[in-house]
Amino acid sequence: MYKNFYKLQSSPFGTSPDPRFLYMMPHTREALACLEYGISARKGFTVLTGEVGTGKTTLLRRALSSFSSRRVSTAFVFNPRLDTLDFLEFVMTDFGIVPETRTKSGMLLQLNRWLIERFRMEETCVVVVDEAQNLSWELLEEIRLLTNLETSSEKLLQIVLSGQPELEEKLRHPSVRQLRQRVSLWCRTQSLSESQTHAYVAERLRIAGSREEIFSSDALDLVHRYSRGIPRIINLLCEHSLIVGYVEQAPQITPAIVEGVAVELELETQPFYISSAAMDSRGTRQSHLGSRDADSFRTTFNGEPTGRQDR
Known part of the structure; x- marks a missing residue:
């Protein structure tokens, strides 16, 4: 539903292990x-x-x-x-x-x-x-x-x-x-490190057809913080952020949107611990x-x- 709004050809943050999106x-x-x-x-x-x-x-x-x-x-x-x-x-x-x-x-x-x-x-x-x-x-x-x-x-x-x-x-x-x-x-x-998280999200968006900077740099900093650099959680955060961005008709995903999604997913209170x-x-x-x-x-x-x- 957000693909047309953000001019994407495919969903960049799907849950299936698609080799095309391997960064x-x-x-x-x-x-x-x-x-x-x-x-x-x-x-x-x-x-x-x-x-x-x-x-x-x-x-x-x-x-x-x-x-x-x-x-x-x-x-x-x-x-x-x-x-x-x-x-x-x-x-x-x-x-x-x-x-x-x-x-x-x-x-x-x-x-x-x-x-x-x-x-x-x-x-x-x-x-x-x-x-x-x-x-x-x-x-x-x-x-x-x-x-x-x-x-x-x-x-x-x-x-x-x-x-x-x-x-x-x-x-x-x-x-x-x-x-x-x-x-x-x-x-x-x-x-992933913080810089790798930025590059990972940018690459997946590029493969999906994006030609614009959909996530602000500050928003991606928060994505890394809440996901702790785990790609599956990065995908989850970004997917939900794009949905919220579409609902709010936001041309760019802001830190406030990512923060709201993280709270909704309880990533602050129920973090994904590393073994x-x-x-x-x-x-x-x-x-x-x-x-x-x-x-x-x-x-x-x-x-x-x-x-x-x-x-």
């Missing part, structure tokens, strides 16, 4: 390059972590879409609260495989044959598990065992675990140390590579910021 900040480029490298180089396990609302799913979809011109098959598990048989059935179905039997051994044999066929056709097969911090210990172990599906030189299945910072805590547990040792690449998303796990990793680099992969990564994605190592 490439330094840490975003690094995380994206890390994901793409892990998949294309057949590294086996890649882990992506970040606070709620920092764009992990958008980043994953952008990384997977970058392989659209190549032979890549993907299975995207968005609900990890499954038992082993349900998980295997879900993965196979998403790959387009009709399970011939619903026994664990039968499905694994069928999946292995299919993966070998795809490998011979020079295809890459990827399983992405979103919200992976909710995986049971049993299913984590089963996922680790899936990486045993391999040839003498290559992993047949690439696995990306994506989740909140609690996923990193979970992977530090001694019971999953074998899985942790197999993780080749660690990627992280993070909240302690995320706070522990703030200021550290957003991607981590095993020592054997570091040189290859930097060579493949020459010029990408590397940040600081935390491990």
Whole structure:
């Protein structure tokens, strides 16, 4: 309803993870390059972590879409609260495989044959598990065992675990140390600084067709303050501010409008706290590579910021 008033071609602050609106900040480029490298180089396990609302799913979809011109098959598990048989059935179905039997051994044999066929056709097969911090210990172990599906030189299945910072805590547990040792690449998303928030909003408006400065600079300062730099909350604030601006026929979003929306959404009294796990990793680099992969990564994605190592 506000698109015509503000001369926009599309909604700039939608809630769906649209890769078109991914704003490439330094840490975003690094995380994206890390994901793409892990998949294309057949590294086996890649882990992506970040606070709620920092764009992990958008980043994953952008990384997977970058392989659209190549032979890549993907299975995207968005609900990890499954038992082993349900998980295997879900993965196979998403790959387009009709399970011939619903026994664990039968499905694994069928999946292995299919993966070998795809490998011979020079295809890459990827399983992405979103919200992976909710995986049971049993299913984590089963996922680790899936990486045993391999040839003498290559992993047949690439696995990306994506989740909140609690996923990193979970992977530090001694019971999953074998899985942790197999993780080749660690990627992280993070909240935005004030200047990045300004640039993020401006870029999304530009992609949506805006040619004017719809949000005042002071209004964006408040957006950052109330959102604490979390993209999902930035989107929520900006979307509601545009609606209020349309209702009030305001040509520009002012601090008063943002303040009113923040009060309505109770962002001052009910802020979105950042988890302690995320706070522990703030200021550290957003991607981590095993020592054997570091040189290859930097060579493949020459010029990408590397940040600081935390491990």
